[in-house]
């Protein structure tokens with residue numbers, strides 16, 4: 406399927422800086438989008454006031470904050486720094502008769518509706534034009550089968566509860582967020598929930614593990630012992646004081662810069678144990694020719710350092726579990742000396758844009774050789790030239806363009822500001838990384 410042109414064709418072009426030598430930089434990353442938005446939602450559903458520390462400040466996180474406030478929670482910010490913000494969250498009775506803007510945030514459009522089904526009146530959802538195309542059917546059908554009334558199969562829709570919970574069967578092969586969304590609120594359903602997935606494998610299992618781990622940390626009983634079945638017992642969600650990990654998926658373009666330039670990039674505060682998909686970068690970047698080091702530790706956080714040689718090896722990788730890393734890995738593959746095959750990511754067609762179509766179109770526009778397959782991409786070495794790299798309002802497309810621009814002079818990334826979805830400071834951080842050369 407050809408990529409549609411960007412929704413913001415008149416967006417400004419950002420001349421992607423070309424590296425003049427190997428980068429040597431330490432890059433502190435703000436909090437994880439996935440952890441922040443789960444933590445905020447759980448805090449708003451909890452049995453008392455809680456704190457979410459070093460939360461990400463970004464468009465997706467701000468949309469979650471607005472949604473939770475609309476539904477009746479009180480969120481007060483303190484201690485805002487570049488590292489994030491501390492949110493003091495006081496739950497309230499869940500209020501209906503409100504409208505929620507999901508923007509383009511999967512975590513808002515899939516995580517908030519189950520909570521909204523507990524409201525005392527109807528709750529309407531809408532989002533960006535492309536958000537209306539993102540898959541929602543399985544989670545909306547699941548909520549219907551649990552008792553909610555919903556007037557559409559995608560955004561925009563209005564959901565009217567109440568629902569009492571129970572058993573539900575759904576096909577979550579299109580997005581792990583269908584499962585996570587139901588799990589996050591489930592303890593507040595009178596009967597809890599039993600979810601059975603039937604269909605091709607669910608992608609992004611680490612994100613489901615993140616949901617389960619955060620629920621258990623809040624005292625919720627979750628049984629995930631049987632493959633593709635999750636049972637959440639009804640009960641309170643404990644209020645917590647917790648700290649958000651740095652966003653390891655947003656580490657991807659910065660670590661990629663070490664490979665592209667033959668330099669060294671260190672990310673401090675890398676959690677030794679984590680459910681974040683970005684942790685897979687350690688193996689993926691090593692496969693592509695980097696040396697990846699971190700001090701030995703059993704727990705806590707360490708400095709993760711990636712050093713490249715300037716030569717990038719292609720890879721054959723199934724990214725089904727870590728699909729959100731695909732744009733960066735594809736950009737690296739387009740600069741590699743050997744061919745690459747990326748498999749297992751057909752669900753990326755339902756992300757911020759159809760990422761497989763968008764990556765193939767934009768890499769080829771710069772002279773590359775990238776072919777879409779049913780479930781991924783084949784990328785062969787070919788010299789690239791400058792040109793406009795469209796971002797399709799997709800933060801990870803924009804950062805993939807920046808990675809290519811490190812080596813290819815004359816790359817202009819359209820709408821770099823779209824990185825505000827998860828990393829508003831991206832352009833400044835990128836420049837600072839290069840200035841540290």
Ligand SMILES: O=C(O)C1=C[C@@H](OP(=O)(O)O)[C@@H](O)[C@H](O)C1
Nearest residue numbers: 439580581582608609612728729
């Ligand atoms: O639950 C989450 O926080 C996420 C789950 C994944 O979604 P999919 O399973 O739809 O890929 C991931 O790609 C997305 O960036 C964040």
Ligand SMILES: C=C(OP(=O)(O)O)C(=O)O
Nearest residue numbers: 509510511512729756757
């Ligand atoms: C797929 C992504 O986001 P979302 O949470 O909107 O699904 C992503 O960040 O790569």
